[in-house]
Amino acid sequence: MGCIFDLDGVIVDTAKYHFQAWKRLANELGFDFDETQNEQLKGVSRYDSLNLILDWGGVSMEEAKKQEWMITKNDWYLELVNKMNADEILPGVQSLLSELKEAEVPIGLGSASKNSTRILNQIGLTSYFDTIVDGNRVKKGKPDPETFLTGAKELGLKPVQCIVFEDAPKGVKAAKAGGFKAIGVGSAEHLYEADYVVPGFENFSYTTILNLYRRMNEI
Ligand code: BG6
Ligand code: MG
DSSP states (O other), X not given: OEEEEOSBTTTBOTHHHHHHHHHHHHHHTTOOOOHHHHHTTTTOOHHHHHHHHHHHHTOOOOHHHHHHHHHHHHHHHHHHHTTOOGGGBOTTHHHHHHHHHHTTOOEEEEOSOTTHHHXXXXXXXXXXXXXXXXXXXXXXXXXXXXXXXXXHHHHTOOGGGEEEXXXXXXXXXXXXXXXXXXXXXXXXXXXXXXXXXXXXXXXXXXXXXXXXXXXXXTO
């Protein structure tokens, strides 16, 4: 068995920083959007997020301008990311990773973010991961399963042998489309397509994963 973790919203709560930076961009362009709309951006690539936001504001622009705004948004986002440290690791994550490592369970990262390596370094978790598949490495983003399929391959496992941890409905869709077992991290209302949903990793151990894995595979 192996575990593949999404980054934003599963390991750290960077969604709030993405929201701040995108909001700043929308405001500069003369409109606003709310937290409910922000939910739709979870798991979505930078480019697709920009297009969604521009749609909400009824703004159209040329491709070259979009590229410029993406760089500006990312600079704003990184100003926030650069202040992050290990205190921002979500509760229970580090002890779970340690337990998995101890048990020699292969661990992968499967994220849409092109900043994933920087964030993992910033919070000191890079060494836990046997493979890192992120937005720099895939052609098709979530809900396409490419991210997780690449991760499983690099871990030397079949999708059915891996559990994917995801906070975004699009990420859960990607996992299921690839034939993975998916554990949703967050609210069951949003993540109804997952095999199982947990509110977070507090009180969540390697034994919990093993039990869920057996249950999900009906062993
Ligand atoms: C995902 C986030 O993990 O990464 C999205 O949920 C984000 O909100 C996407 O847009 C891309 O991130 P980045 O860091 O490459 O802009
Ligand atoms: Mg996420």
